[in-house]
Amino acid sequence: MSRKASGLKAWFVQRVTAIYIGLFAIYLLIKLTIGAPAYFAEWKAWLGNPLVSVAALLFFVTVLLHAWIGVRDIVIDYIWNTSQRMVALSIIGLFLIACGLWAAQILILARI
Amino acid sequence: MQTTKRPVHLDIPKIELPIAAFMSILHRATGAIMFLALPVLLYLLDLSLTDPEGYQRAGEIMHNWFFVLLTFVLVWSLMHHLLAGIRYLLIDIHIGVDKPDFRQSAQAVTFVAPVVALILTGALL
Numbered sequence: 001m002s003r004k005a006s007g008l009k010a011w012f013v014q015r016v017t018a019i020y021i022g023l024f025a026i027y028l029l030i031k032l033t034i035g036a037p038a039y040f041a042e043w044k045a046w047l048g049n050p051l052v053s054v055a056a057l058l059f060f061v062t063v064l065l066h067a068w069i070g071v072r073d074i075v076i077d078y079i080w081n082t083s084q085r086m087v088a089l090s091i092i093g094l095f096l097i098a099c100g101l102w103a104a105q106i107l108i109l110a111r112i
Numbered sequence: 113m114q115t116t117k118r119p120v121h122l123d124i125p126k127i128e129l130p131i132a133a134f135m136s137i138l139h140r141a142t143g144a145i146m147f148l149a150l151p152v153l154l155y156l157l158d159l160s161l162t163d164p165e166g167y168q169r170a171g172e173i174m175h176n177w178f179f180v181l182l183t184f185v186l187v188w189s190l191m192h193h194l195l196a197g198i199r200y201l202l203i204d205i206h207i208g209v210d211k212p213d214f215r216q217s218a219q220a221v222t223f224v225a226p227v228v229a230l231i232l233t234g235a236l237l
Contacts, residue, residue: 015204018197025194033235040167043160067150070143099150106154110161 014069017062024059047110060103064096132218139196142189149186180237187236188229195221 037043046052071092079085121127129137160170173179199217202208208217 015201018201022194022197025190029232029236033232036236040160040164043167047161063150067143067147070140071147074140074144099154102151102154102158106158106161 010069017066020062057107064100135218135222142193145189184233187233188226191229192225195225
Protein backbone atom coordinates (compact mmCIF):
# COMPACT_ATOMS: atom_id res chain seq x y z
CA MET A 1 0.00 0.00 0.00
CA SER A 2 1.95 3.02 -1.20
CA ARG A 3 0.44 6.30 -2.30
CA LYS A 4 1.92 9.74 -2.15
CA ALA A 5 -0.02 11.46 0.61
CA SER A 6 0.41 15.16 1.21
CA GLY A 7 -0.92 16.50 4.46
CA LEU A 8 -1.69 19.85 2.90
CA LYS A 9 -5.46 19.48 2.53
CA ALA A 10 -5.89 18.30 6.12
CA TRP A 11 -3.55 21.04 7.36
CA PHE A 12 -5.63 23.66 5.59
CA VAL A 13 -9.03 22.29 6.64
CA GLN A 14 -7.81 22.10 10.23
CA ARG A 15 -6.79 25.78 10.18
CA VAL A 16 -9.91 27.09 8.46
CA THR A 17 -12.26 25.13 10.72
CA ALA A 18 -10.19 26.26 13.71
CA ILE A 19 -10.79 29.91 12.85
CA TYR A 20 -14.56 29.53 12.54
CA ILE A 21 -14.75 27.38 15.68
CA GLY A 22 -12.66 29.91 17.60
CA LEU A 23 -14.88 32.81 16.58
CA PHE A 24 -18.11 30.96 17.33
CA ALA A 25 -16.77 29.68 20.65
CA ILE A 26 -15.86 33.20 21.74
CA TYR A 27 -19.32 34.44 20.72
CA LEU A 28 -20.91 31.51 22.60
CA LEU A 29 -18.90 32.14 25.77
CA ILE A 30 -19.74 35.84 25.77
CA LYS A 31 -23.42 35.13 25.10
CA LEU A 32 -23.67 32.45 27.80
CA THR A 33 -21.93 34.52 30.46
CA ILE A 34 -23.34 38.00 29.82
CA GLY A 35 -26.64 37.45 28.03
CA ALA A 36 -27.61 33.90 28.91
CA PRO A 37 -31.20 32.94 28.10
CA ALA A 38 -32.89 32.63 31.49
CA TYR A 39 -35.59 30.09 30.82
CA PHE A 40 -36.73 27.48 28.35
CA ALA A 41 -38.71 29.73 26.01
CA GLU A 42 -35.85 32.22 25.68
CA TRP A 43 -33.31 29.43 25.19
CA LYS A 44 -35.37 27.74 22.50
CA ALA A 45 -36.14 31.04 20.80
CA TRP A 46 -32.45 31.95 20.67
CA LEU A 47 -31.48 28.64 19.08
CA GLY A 48 -34.57 28.77 16.87
CA ASN A 49 -33.47 32.04 15.32
CA PRO A 50 -32.43 31.04 11.76
CA LEU A 51 -29.15 32.96 11.91
CA VAL A 52 -28.09 31.38 15.20
CA SER A 53 -29.34 27.98 14.07
CA VAL A 54 -27.32 27.95 10.85
CA ALA A 55 -24.24 29.32 12.61
CA ALA A 56 -24.60 26.57 15.23
CA LEU A 57 -25.07 23.86 12.59
CA LEU A 58 -22.00 25.14 10.78
CA PHE A 59 -20.20 25.09 14.11
CA PHE A 60 -20.96 21.38 14.52
CA VAL A 61 -19.88 20.61 10.95
CA THR A 62 -16.57 22.40 11.46
CA VAL A 63 -16.06 20.75 14.87
CA LEU A 64 -16.59 17.33 13.28
CA LEU A 65 -14.03 18.01 10.56
CA HIS A 66 -11.56 19.57 13.00
CA ALA A 67 -11.98 16.74 15.52
CA TRP A 68 -11.60 14.08 12.82
CA ILE A 69 -8.29 15.51 11.65
CA GLY A 70 -7.04 15.91 15.21
CA VAL A 71 -7.99 12.48 16.47
CA ARG A 72 -6.76 10.89 13.24
CA ASP A 73 -3.35 12.42 13.96
CA ILE A 74 -3.42 10.88 17.43
CA VAL A 75 -4.31 7.45 16.00
CA ILE A 76 -1.59 7.65 13.37
CA ASP A 77 0.96 8.60 16.02
CA TYR A 78 0.16 5.89 18.53
CA ILE A 79 -1.50 2.99 16.71
CA TRP A 80 1.04 1.42 14.35
CA ASN A 81 -0.62 -1.92 13.62
CA THR A 82 -2.55 -1.61 10.35
CA SER A 83 -5.70 -3.51 11.31
CA GLN A 84 -5.91 -1.88 14.75
CA ARG A 85 -5.52 1.49 13.08
CA MET A 86 -8.26 0.76 10.56
CA VAL A 87 -10.64 -0.37 13.29
CA ALA A 88 -9.90 2.70 15.42
CA LEU A 89 -10.36 5.13 12.54
CA SER A 90 -13.59 3.44 11.45
CA ILE A 91 -15.13 3.57 14.91
CA ILE A 92 -14.04 7.17 15.42
CA GLY A 93 -15.33 8.19 11.99
CA LEU A 94 -18.72 6.61 12.54
CA PHE A 95 -18.90 8.08 16.03
CA LEU A 96 -18.26 11.60 14.74
CA ILE A 97 -20.82 11.24 11.96
CA ALA A 98 -23.35 10.00 14.53
CA CYS A 99 -22.63 13.02 16.73
CA GLY A 100 -23.16 15.29 13.74
CA LEU A 101 -26.49 13.71 12.89
CA TRP A 102 -27.60 13.97 16.51
CA ALA A 103 -26.61 17.65 16.65
CA ALA A 104 -28.47 18.27 13.38
CA GLN A 105 -31.62 16.65 14.78
CA ILE A 106 -31.44 18.67 17.98
CA LEU A 107 -30.94 21.98 16.24
CA ILE A 108 -33.44 21.46 13.44
CA LEU A 109 -36.14 20.27 15.84
CA ALA A 110 -35.49 23.36 17.97
CA ARG A 111 -36.76 25.50 15.13
CA ILE A 112 -40.16 23.84 15.15
CA MET B 113 5.76 -0.38 9.64
CA GLN B 114 9.41 -0.80 10.55
CA THR B 115 10.77 -2.96 13.35
CA THR B 116 14.10 -1.72 14.68
CA LYS B 117 16.19 -2.63 17.66
CA ARG B 118 17.05 1.00 18.46
CA PRO B 119 16.90 1.92 22.15
CA VAL B 120 13.79 3.70 23.41
CA HIS B 121 13.80 6.17 26.28
CA LEU B 122 10.35 6.36 27.84
CA ASP B 123 11.24 6.94 31.47
CA ILE B 124 8.49 9.52 31.91
CA PRO B 125 9.52 10.82 35.37
CA LYS B 126 13.02 11.51 34.09
CA ILE B 127 12.03 13.39 30.94
CA GLU B 128 12.23 17.17 31.32
CA LEU B 129 9.88 18.85 28.88
CA PRO B 130 10.45 22.44 27.76
CA ILE B 131 7.37 24.58 28.43
CA ALA B 132 6.48 24.67 24.73
CA ALA B 133 6.48 20.88 24.55
CA PHE B 134 4.36 20.65 27.69
CA MET B 135 1.88 23.11 26.25
CA SER B 136 1.88 21.11 23.03
CA ILE B 137 1.04 17.76 24.57
CA LEU B 138 -1.70 19.47 26.57
CA HIS B 139 -3.01 20.86 23.30
CA ARG B 140 -3.40 17.29 22.08
CA ALA B 141 -4.81 16.04 25.37
CA THR B 142 -7.38 18.84 25.69
CA GLY B 143 -8.48 18.13 22.13
CA ALA B 144 -9.01 14.49 23.02
CA ILE B 145 -10.88 15.42 26.22
CA MET B 146 -13.31 17.62 24.31
CA PHE B 147 -13.77 14.92 21.68
CA LEU B 148 -14.76 12.44 24.39
CA ALA B 149 -17.13 14.98 25.96
CA LEU B 150 -19.13 15.48 22.75
CA PRO B 151 -21.90 12.96 23.51
CA VAL B 152 -22.31 14.30 27.05
CA LEU B 153 -22.71 17.86 25.80
CA LEU B 154 -25.08 16.79 23.04
CA TYR B 155 -27.21 14.93 25.58
CA LEU B 156 -27.49 18.05 27.73
CA LEU B 157 -28.35 20.18 24.71
CA ASP B 158 -31.00 17.70 23.64
CA LEU B 159 -32.47 17.55 27.14
CA SER B 160 -32.54 21.32 27.54
CA LEU B 161 -34.40 21.84 24.26
CA THR B 162 -37.04 19.14 24.63
CA ASP B 163 -39.44 20.90 26.99
CA PRO B 164 -39.38 23.17 30.08
CA GLU B 165 -39.01 20.12 32.36
CA GLY B 166 -36.00 19.00 30.34
CA TYR B 167 -34.53 22.50 30.58
CA GLN B 168 -35.04 22.39 34.37
CA ARG B 169 -33.47 18.96 34.61
CA ALA B 170 -30.48 20.01 32.50
CA GLY B 171 -29.93 22.96 34.83
CA GLU B 172 -30.02 20.66 37.87
CA ILE B 173 -27.50 18.29 36.32
CA MET B 174 -25.19 21.18 35.52
CA HIS B 175 -25.22 22.40 39.12
CA ASN B 176 -24.42 18.98 40.56
CA TRP B 177 -20.93 19.19 42.11
CA PHE B 178 -19.49 16.50 39.85
CA PHE B 179 -20.72 18.40 36.85
CA VAL B 180 -19.29 21.66 38.08
CA LEU B 181 -15.92 19.91 38.16
CA LEU B 182 -16.49 18.49 34.69
CA THR B 183 -17.53 21.90 33.41
CA PHE B 184 -14.32 23.42 34.75
CA VAL B 185 -12.23 20.70 33.11
CA LEU B 186 -14.04 21.22 29.78
CA VAL B 187 -13.83 25.02 29.91
CA TRP B 188 -10.12 24.75 30.78
CA SER B 189 -9.69 22.28 27.90
CA LEU B 190 -11.37 24.70 25.55
CA MET B 191 -9.34 27.67 26.79
CA HIS B 192 -6.03 25.86 26.60
CA HIS B 193 -6.77 24.36 23.20
CA LEU B 194 -8.05 27.70 21.84
CA LEU B 195 -5.18 29.82 23.16
CA ALA B 196 -2.55 27.27 22.13
CA GLY B 197 -4.26 27.05 18.74
CA ILE B 198 -4.11 30.83 18.29
CA ARG B 199 -0.41 30.72 19.24
CA TYR B 200 0.15 28.07 16.54
CA LEU B 201 -1.79 30.04 13.92
CA LEU B 202 0.34 33.10 14.69
CA ILE B 203 3.49 30.98 14.36
CA ASP B 204 2.13 29.80 10.99
CA ILE B 205 2.25 33.41 9.79
CA HIS B 206 5.72 33.79 11.34
CA ILE B 207 4.71 35.74 14.44
CA GLY B 208 6.38 34.65 17.68
CA VAL B 209 8.83 32.20 16.10
CA ASP B 210 12.04 33.48 17.69
CA LYS B 211 13.07 33.48 21.31
CA PRO B 212 12.08 34.79 23.73
CA ASP B 213 8.59 35.12 22.18
CA PHE B 214 8.29 31.40 21.48
CA ARG B 215 8.91 30.43 25.07
CA GLN B 216 7.00 33.30 26.66
CA SER B 217 3.87 32.73 24.58
CA ALA B 218 3.91 29.04 25.57
CA GLN B 219 4.15 30.06 29.24
CA ALA B 220 1.37 32.59 28.79
CA VAL B 221 -0.98 30.03 27.24
CA THR B 222 -0.26 27.40 29.90
CA PHE B 223 -0.86 29.72 32.85
CA VAL B 224 -3.56 32.04 31.49
CA ALA B 225 -5.83 29.17 30.38
CA PRO B 226 -6.73 27.78 33.84
CA VAL B 227 -7.20 31.30 35.27
CA VAL B 228 -9.61 32.31 32.50
CA ALA B 229 -11.31 28.93 32.82
CA LEU B 230 -11.88 29.51 36.54
CA ILE B 231 -13.45 32.90 35.87
CA LEU B 232 -15.61 31.60 33.02
CA THR B 233 -16.82 28.55 34.93
CA GLY B 234 -17.92 30.82 37.74
CA ALA B 235 -19.66 33.13 35.29
CA LEU B 236 -21.34 30.29 33.42
CA LEU B 237 -22.82 28.59 36.48
